[in-house]
Amino acid sequence: MRIVVSALYLLCFAIPTFSSETTAPGKLPLEAFGSLPVISNVKLAPDGKHVTMLRNMQGNTVLLSLNVKTMDSNVLATTDNQKFKISWYEWANNDVLLIGARFPAKRHGVSTTETRLLKVNIKQGSSLEPAFKTRGAYASDDHQSQFQDNVISLLPQDNEHFLLAVDADLPNQPNVYKLSLNNNKREKLQHARENIRGWYADRQGRVRIGLGLDEARVFYIHRNLQTGDWQTLWEYQLFDAPDIDILGFDKNPDILYIRAIHQDRYAIFKVNLRSESLEKELVYADHRYDIEGRLIYSRKSGEVVGVTHGEADNGRVYWDQSYKNFQRALDKVLPNAANIIISMSEDERKYVLLSFQDNKPGIFYLGDRDQGSLDVLSSQYPLLKADNLAGKRKVQYIARDGLKIEAYLTEPHYRAPDQLIPAVILPHGGPMARDYGGFDWLTEFLVNRGYLVLQPNFRGSSGYGFDFEQASVKGWGKEMQHDLQDAAAWLISEKLAAPERVCLVGASYGGYAALMGLATQGDTFKCAASINGVTDLTMILSDSRRYTNREVVKKQFGDDRSQLKEVSPLHLADKISAPVLLIHGEEDRVVPVKHSREMAEELQDLDKNVRYVELPKGNHYLEIEANRLTTLRELETFLSTYL
Numbered sequence: 001m002r003i004v005v006s007a008l009y010l011l012c013f014a015i016p017t018f019s020s021e022t023t024a025p026g027k028l029p030l031e032a033f034g035s036l037p038v039i040s041n042v043k044l045a046p047d048g049k050h051v052t053m054l055r056n057m058q059g060n061t062v063l064l065s066l067n068v069k070t071m072d073s074n075v076l077a078t079t080d081n082q083k084f085k086i087s088w089y090e091w092a093n094n095d096v097l098l099i100g101a102r103f104p105a106k107r108h109g110v111s112t113t114e115t116r117l118l119k120v121n122i123k124q125g126s127s128l129e130p131a132f133k134t135r136g137a138y139a140s141d142d143h144q145s146q147f148q149d150n151v152i153s154l155l156p157q158d159n160e161h162f163l164l165a166v167d168a169d170l171p172n173q174p175n176v177y178k179l180s181l182n183n184n185k186r187e188k189l190q191h192a193r194e195n196i197r198g199w200y201a202d203r204q205g206r207v208r209i210g211l212g213l214d215e216a217r218v219f220y221i222h223r224n225l226q227t228g229d230w231q232t233l234w235e236y237q238l239f240d241a242p243d244i245d246i247l248g249f250d251k252n253p254d255i256l257y258i259r260a261i262h263q264d265r266y267a268i269f270k271v272n273l274r275s276e277s278l279e280k281e282l283v284y285a286d287h288r289y290d291i292e293g294r295l296i297y298s299r300k301s302g303e304v305v306g307v308t309h310g311e312a313d314n315g316r317v318y319w320d321q322s323y324k325n326f327q328r329a330l331d332k333v334l335p336n337a338a339n340i341i342i343s344m345s346e347d348e349r350k351y352v353l354l355s356f357q358d359n360k361p362g363i364f365y366l367g368d369r370d371q372g373s374l375d376v377l378s379s380q381y382p383l384l385k386a387d388n389l390a391g392k393r394k395v396q397y398i399a400r401d402g403l404k405i406e407a408y409l410t411e412p413h414y415r416a417p418d419q420l421i422p423a424v425i426l427p428h429g430g431p432m433a434r435d436y437g438g439f440d441w442l443t444e445f446l447v448n449r450g451y452l453v454l455q456p457n458f459r460g461s462s463g464y465g466f467d468f469e470q471a472s473v474k475g476w477g478k479e480m481q482h483d484l485q486d487a488a489a490w491l492i493s494e495k496l497a498a499p500e501r502v503c504l505v506g507a508s509y510g511g512y513a514a515l516m517g518l519a520t521q522g523d524t525f526k527c528a529a530s531i532n533g534v535t536d537l538t539m540i541l542s543d544s545r546r547y548t549n550r551e552v553v554k555k556q557f558g559d560d561r562s563q564l565k566e567v568s569p570l571h572l573a574d575k576i577s578a579p580v581l582l583i584h585g586e587e588d589r590v591v592p593v594k595h596s597r598e599m600a601e602e603l604q605d606l607d608k609n610v611r612y613v614e615l616p617k618g619n620h621y622l623e624i625e626a627n628r629l630t631t632l633r634e635l636e637t638f639l640s641t642y643l
Helices: 007-011 321-333 441-448 466-470 479-493 509-520 537-546 550-557 561-566 569-575 594-605 625-642
Strands: 002-004 039-044 050-057 060-067 073-079 085-091 096-107 110-121 151-153 161-170 173-180 186-190 196-201 207-214 217-223 230-237 245-249 255-262 265-272 280-284 295-297 304-308 316-318 338-344 350-357 360-368 373-379 392-398 404-410 421-425 452-456 497-507 527-531 580-585 610-615
Touching (some): 039 085, 039 350, 039 373, 050 085, 060 085, 073 085, 073 096, 073 110, 151 196, 173 196, 196 245, 207 245, 255 280, 321 338, 392 452, 392 479, 404 441, 404 479, 421 479, 441 452, 479 509, 497 509, 509 527, 509 569, 527 625, 537 550, 537 561, 537 594, 561 569, 569 594, 580 594
Parallel strands (some): 421 452, 421 497, 497 527, 527 580, 580 610
Antiparallel strands (some): 039 050, 050 060, 085 096, 151 161, 161 173, 207 217, 217 230, 245 255, 265 280, 295 304, 338 350, 350 360, 360 373, 392 404, 404 452
């Protein structure tokens, strides 16, 4: 296999340049880290003749199509990431793409996120069309659905239709429709059922499974192919065992893949739906970590060939021998790297590869197995190279109660042995989420500015078993907060960080944890920066009354307001004495901006050292490039001043 850097490809992705006059040696411009990736989400058409990608152009996101043979390009959609964001897109056939668009909205005075489903034909110009129409389009419509992009099947054997689950008639009770890719015709295949919030179809396009939620009770129903009757498969209380996720059907319509608990770790099983006992057959497990990924299907055979797994060498675990062999060949050509097959043509002869290392951002390649070629498309972050990136390494420390906590440590290149430098502890959001190894633009930016960074997967994180993750239920501000203080103690005991020079920086839950660190562990942390962070758990409880998940919130946090105040930074502001940076998106629909506004006002009233920055039209995920750059600029100034 030969690797070719195609000038034609690289010409399509001109790299921005920045003046080096204002940056010290080794210190890269913050645009190198904070700009959105040059390209992302690269996909091949089923016939392999076109490749599409999301292209960053001066902060705008462009959905771009390239003819693989002629290299002619076509802009299919453009967004400034403010009016709407492209959440996902998929090839529905060789000509049509379906696009899920997400945008901020209000319903009955309540701030919400809404989604719409769009489509575009690459051979008929670049105009986007609604793929599903509600209110006014059909006589039966009496409800404007909030979420309209839940495609449950692309119907592999039907190039003209797809299946969509949407509550077009009654709120939160979705029907399933078979929709045409060529016009607005639709057929209702499955009527809504009480408390059923989602549907799953088998590989033959038949609606087979319903996901139910009744307050905090989760249940699954299954339609028997022989009798047509519905029966309950599993039911349990949210945040309780057995906690089962549906992953998808096998090509054999009787076989269902699920994720369930196996020896206190989430593993992959398959279940024969014809069996009354519903006995689970173990397919893949990792005794150290949960399997949190999705199934991988072969476009060619329709079979399940593996599963994504963040702790696997290439982020994939294949049990299909042909895929294993192909992966080995790629790893031989590109050694010492994680080589991830992102997309394949239907005949599996053409493919898209993403290759990266811990100290290198990803590079996309376009491969042709018949030609034995591998052509470079673009790096995600062209200004970042191995010689100016540090890379993470996995470490482990012991919490005060003896529990082992994994974390990722990133150190500046120039740090000499035993040199004590300022450190940033960077707790992730969620909290039922986790950090992984690999390139991380925020971590690398902080390290480039001279800070050691530690990212703990504190208790309450996902990935380390059911019991470990459930520690976050009614656990905010408790042991999971102690784990962050213990992380700082470990850095100091290992002679990595300078005592009295450790700061907390986090987003979402991580922002909450950063502020709680100052409120309850002020002797450990010198400062804190919260990005889109939660500040008041009683506010979350109150706001939940306006949404359908109020019982879930009550079970997750509890409903004792006095107890929630005791673990809310807003109500502990008087205990904060160190400097605080608050950054929040104006249009944040996950953690409303009032969390930071009220926190800033309270700290100011108490004459505390606080800076509040509000990001215009910003959402929860820093998806507007200008806001991401502002965040890095503010962090740089804040940390250099106080750390």
